[in-house]
Amino acid sequence: MKRLSRGLRTLADCAPIANAKAPDRRMRTAVSRAKRTEDFAAQQSFDRAVAKLVQATPVSTEIQEWFANERMAEGAKRSWKKTALHPAILAIGIALVVIAVVAWITFDEQMHAFPGTATAKKLLNVAAMTRPSEFEPMETEAGTLNDLFFMKYRLEHYDVPPGFSQQRTIGVRVFDDDEAGQVAQISLAEKRMQLFLFPARRDSKSGKPEEFEGWRYVDQDRWTGVVAERNGVCFMAAVRGGEKDLAPYIKKPKE
Amino acid sequence: MTGEASKAQDIFQDTLREAAFLVANREPPADRHWFFREARWRCLDVVAHGVQPEHGANESTEVSPRAPEQIEQLEPEQLAIWISAAPEPQRSALALYYLDEFNYREMMSMLGLKLTDLSRAIASGRREFQAWLNTTVPAAASE
Numbered sequence: 001m002k003r004l005s006r007g008l009r010t011l012a013d014c015a016p017i018a019n020a021k022a023p024d025r026r027m028r029t030a031v032s033r034a035k036r037t038e039d040f041a042a043q044q045s046f047d048r049a050v051a052k053l054v055q056a057t058p059v060s061t062e063i064q065e066w067f068a069n070e071r072m073a074e075g076a077k078r079s080w081k082k083t084a085l086h087p088a089i090l091a092i093g094i095a096l097v098v099i100a101v102v103a104w105i106t107f108d109e110q111m112h113a114f115p116g117t118a119t120a121k122k123l124l125n126v127a128a129m130t131r132p133s134e135f136e137p138m139e140t141e142a143g144t145l146n147d148l149f150f151m152k153y154r155l156e157h158y159d160v161p162p163g164f165s166q167q168r169t170i171g172v173r174v175f176d177d178d179e180a181g182q183v184a185q186i187s188l189a190e191k192r193m194q195l196f197l198f199p200a201r202r203d204s205k206s207g208k209p210e211e212f213e214g215w216r217y218v219d220q221d222r223w224t225g226v227v228a229e230r231n232g233v234c235f236m237a238a239v240r241g242g243e244k245d246l247a248p249y250i251k252k253p254k255e
Numbered sequence: 256m257t258g259e260a261s262k263a264q265d266i267f268q269d270t271l272r273e274a275a276f277l278v279a280n281r282e283p284p285a286d287r288h289w290f291f292r293e294a295r296w297r298c299l300d301v302v303a304h305g306v307q308p309e310h311g312a313n314e315s316t317e318v319s320p321r322a323p324e325q326i327e328q329l330e331p332e333q334l335a336i337w338i339s340a341a342p343e344p345q346r347s348a349l350a351l352y353y354l355d356e357f358n359y360r361e362m363m364s365m366l367g368l369k370l371t372d373l374s375r376a377i378a379s380g381r382r383e384f385q386a387w388l389n390t391t392v393p394a395a396a397s398e
Contacts, residue, residue: 013374013381014352014359023358042320046381049323050334051355057331060260063267 008033012040017047115201115210116234117218119180120227124220126177126185127194127238135171135187142167142186142195149174149184149197157231158184158197163249164237167193191245196236200229215250217243226250259339266297291357292365295347302339315382322385325392337387341380344368348376 004012011030015022022028034040083089138145143165149158153174171187177198186195200209209232218225218236225238226246239245270293274284284290319325326334338349344366351362363373 010371010374011359013378014362014370016358017353017355023360027359039318042318042322043381045320046318046322046326046385047353049326050353050384053326053329053331053334054353054355057335060264063264 004033017051114212114216120218120225120236121220123196123236124223124225124238128221128223135173138169138172140169142169155182157233160195161228161235164195191239193237193239198234200232200234262301266294269297270294288365313383314386316386318381318385325388328392345376345380348373349380352377
């Protein structure tokens with residue numbers, strides 16, 4: 001063993017006695033190199049003889065009975081509860097839940113998306129930020145404003161649907177939006193609700209309005225809107241609150 | 256480790272009792288090494304309170320190719336007594352090594368030793384045991 005380096009000799013001194021596989025590459029290298037020396041052969045013979053003597057050590061019958069079931073000394077299996085509460089497992093679990101929730105939210109948004117979702121959300125922000133003074137005072141029924149929009153602004157089919165047409169208005173304004181186009185905004189007395197009428201999104205190839213059936217909900221920063229499309233014009237009723245605040249106005253809600 | 260079968264048996268049973276106690280408290284031993292680690296500490300405790308062997312400078316000699324023949328003539332109890340008289344951590348290192356159940360990493364972990372210390376304990380144990388063999392079984396030692 002004198003030809004072995006100090007590190008390898010250190011390992012070879014602890015070499016496995018039986019022909020068991022060495023636990024790592026360093027030990028395998030040490031054993032492989034040591035086998036070329038005569039000292040190591042003597043060491044192995046010595047170790048085997050001692051180990052054999054150890055194996056021959058008599059064990060009392062009492063202790064033998066203890067070990068009748070060899071599995072007794074096996075490491076205790078972790079219960080599923082303990083495994084689940086392991087920090088690493090817990091962290092992975094939480095991460096998976098977060099991913100699942102985000103994926104579900106994204107999927108849900110996609111499911112409820114409709115042509116003009118982005119515009120509707122933008123107009124919900126407009127609803128939240130518009131001050132009462134920005135409206136032109138107008139006390140009338142919302143359903144009668146289509147004539148005003150057509151006569152004054154040449155906005156065709158800017159009709160308020162039946163569910164909202166009986167509502168009393170406080171003010172009206174029409175403005176141009178870069179994305180939405182000409183938008184009519186109506187302020188109602190009830191629930192400080194606001195109504196929007198704006199052009200439906202158009203198909204980039206055909207130029208035709210993209211239609212969709214029924215009412216679609218959209219929400220943004222604690223404001224909720226319900227949108228419907230008819231004759232190339234979208235109508236949105238917006239309120240600060242949830243869907244339950246708008247549901248009574250829609251006779252046949254559809255998702 | 257203790258040099259006495261009755262003490263070893265007591266330690267064995269105490270260790271199992273401790274394991275059963277932990278299991279009852281829903282904190283079962285993590286692995287089988289726990290048993291050996293626990294039993295070793297109990298052995299050290301028992302030995303520390305018993306009659307202490309005199310630790311002098313033991314003679315040592317290189318391992319002989321004829322050592323297996325010498326060892327064959329020994330009784331297992333003689334080996335047990337010799338190992339139990341060795342100083343710590345050599346005693347524990349030799350006991351675990353010749354059980355031939357653990358690799359060097361496991362022994363380092365159980366004994367809290369560095370590789371160099373473990374290696375030195377085993378290598379010097381070999382040489383000292385060979386010297387003892389030469390005096391105990393001299394006929395076979397002659398080459």
